[in-house]
Amino acid sequence: MMIDWTAFTPWPALAGGALIGLAAALFLLLNGRIAGISGVLGGLLKPVKGDIAWRAAFVLGLVGAPLVYGLFQRLPVPQIDADYAALIAAGLLVGVGTRYGSGCTSGHGVCGLARLSPRSLVATACFMAAGFATVFVIRHLFKI
Amino acid sequence: MLAFTSLLAGLVFGIGLMISGMANPAKVLGFLDLSGRWDPSLALVMGGAVAVSAVAFSIARRRNASLLGAALKLPTARQIDRRLVIGSTLFGIGWGIAGFCPGPALVALGMGEAKAVVFVVAMLAGMGLFELVEWKKQSPALRTR
Numbered sequence: 210m211m212i213d214w215t216a217f218t219p220w221p222a223l224a225g226g227a228l229i230g231l232a233a234a235l236f237l238l239l240n241g242r243i244a245g246i247s248g249v250l251g252g253l254l255k256p257v258k259g260d261i262a263w264r265a266a267f268v269l270g271l272v273g274a275p276l277v278y279g280l281f282q283r284l285p286v287p288q289i290d291a292d293y294a295a296l297i298a299a300g301l302l303v304g305v306g307t308r309y310g311s312g313c314t315s316g317h318g319v320c321g322l323a324r325l326s327p328r329s330l331v332a333t334a335c336f337m338a339a340g341f342a343t344v345f346v347i348r349h350l351f352k353i
Numbered sequence: 354m355l356a357f358t359s360l361l362a363g364l365v366f367g368i369g370l371m372i373s374g375m376a377n378p379a380k381v382l383g384f385l386d387l388s389g390r391w392d393p394s395l396a397l398v399m400g401g402a403v404a405v406s407a408v409a410f411s412i413a414r415r416r417n418a419s420l421l422g423a424a425l426k427l428p429t430a431r432q433i434d435r436r437l438v439i440g441s442t443l444f445g446i447g448w449g450i451a452g453f454c455p456g457p458a459l460v461a462l463g464m465g466e467a468k469a470v471v472f473v474v475a476m477l478a479g480m481g482l483f484e485l486v487e488w489k490k491q492s493p494a495l496r497t498r
Contacts, residue, residue, distance in 0.1 A: 210387055210388065211390055211391065212390075213383065213390035213392045216380075217392055217393060217394055218374060219397055221372050221373060221374060221394075222373050222394040222395065222397035223398075223401045224373070224401070225369045225370065225372035225375065225398055226369065226399065226400060226401025226402040227369070227401045227402070227404075228365055228366075228372060228373075229366055229369035229375075229398065229401070229402040230401060230402035230403065230405025230407075231365055231369070231405055231406075232362045232363070232364075232366035233366070233402065233405075233409065234409030235361065235362045235365065235409075236362040236366075237406070237409045237410065237413050237419070237425075238412065238420050239355075239358040239362070239419055239421050240358055240419055240421070240423055241413075241418065241423040241425040241426055242423075242426050243426070243427065244362060246366075246454075246455040246459070247455045247480075250455060250459075250477075250480065251480050251483075251484075254477070254481055254484055255484050262355070263355045263356050263359040266356040266360040266363065267359040267363040267366075268459060269360055269363060270360045270361065270362065270363020270364040270365075271363045271366060271367040271370075271456060271459040271460055271463070272367075272459050272460070272462055272463035273363075273364060273367070274364050274366070274367020274370070274371065274460055275367070275463040275464045276463065278367075278368050284464060285374075285376065287376055287377045287378060287379075287469070288377055288379035289378050289379075289452070289461070289466060289468040291378070291450060291451040291452070291468070293471055295450050295451060296451050296471045296472045296475065297471060297472075297475045298450060298475075299448075299450035299472065300451070300453075300458075300471070300473065300474070300476040300479060301447070301475050301478060301482070302443050302444065302446050302450070302479065303444055303451075303454065303455065304476040304477060304478060304480040304481075304482070304483065305440075305443060305479040305480070305482055305483050306440045306442070306443030306444030306445070306446070307440070307455060308479075308480050308483035308484070309436055309443065309483060310436065310438075310440020310441035310442075310443070310444055311428075311430065311437065311440065312441075313444060313454050313455050314448075314454040314456070315366075315454075315455070315456055317441070319399065319402045319403055320410075322399075322403045323406040323409075324410040324427070326428070327431075327433065328428075328431060328433055328437060331433050331438065331441075332437055332438075332440075332441040333441075335437075335438055335441035335442045336442065336444050336445030338442075339441070339443075339444070339445025339446050339448070339449065340445040340446075340448045340449040341385055341387050342445075342446075342449070343446045343448075343449025344382055344385040344386045344449045345386075345387070345388055347449070348386060349388055349389065
């Protein structure tokens with residue numbers, strides 16, 4: 210392993226992470242809910258009466274975040290290297306996988322670890338390991 | 354009120370994703386590339402987020418309802434089963450292919466990135482597929498919709 214010190218951004222990472230934690234904290238303490246994005250989104254696909262507005266509002270907040278951020282700061286430009294076929298395959302896997310495994314990076318990774326859930330620890334270990342392995346296969350085995 | 358605080362939490366979450374670099378797939382893949390030139394930044398995102406939200410969870414544990422009087426809906430599942438392991442692994446593979454997980458993909462959607470639109474549509478299709486299979490597995494009597 211070689212650490213890429215030029216790409217390493219510890220302060221924005223910590224500050225952004227703290228904001229993500231703050232959002233999860235607000236959501237828990239005010240709404241009484243776990244800020245798990247895949248769960249919030251998935252619930253909209255199987256709507257239950259009286260359970261739609263807060264879900265839609267949370268998603269709207271995420272999608273609208275660049276708009277608000279852009280009022281104060283220059284927007285960061287995301288670099289998306291995957292081609293369309295890869296994006297479709299990845300999207301399907303993320304969609305099915307997060308619902309089947311009951312969570313993603315936010316629900317299991319942030320909230321689950323924060324409440325010391327053994328189930329979320331296992332889930333996080335699985336998706337991290339799978340992520341590391343996938344990038345290894347794509348970049349170093351097949352050199353794509 | 355719950356919809357408003359939900360919107361606020363979503364906004365703060367999204368801004369956190371942008372500041373941290375999580376909303377940039379190239380940055381995410383730099384973190385997942387252990388054997389290349391590794392960018393450890395995202396470990397700090399996770400660390401920072403867990404540290405702050407852990408405080409809220411310890412407060413919530415001592416309460417019966419949220420500050421706004423809503424029910425505290427904490428997960429009750431305990432079992433570590435096939436679904437958890439297989440589902441999380443499939444998610445990890447998808448995450449490693451494109452560098453997108455659900456939150457950052459929604460933020461990138463809000464930036465108007467065409468590729469994010471494609472990813473989010475595929476992700477919703479995957480979630481819909483899951484719901485369909487679950488529904489088909491139920492006995493006809495339980496199928497409410």
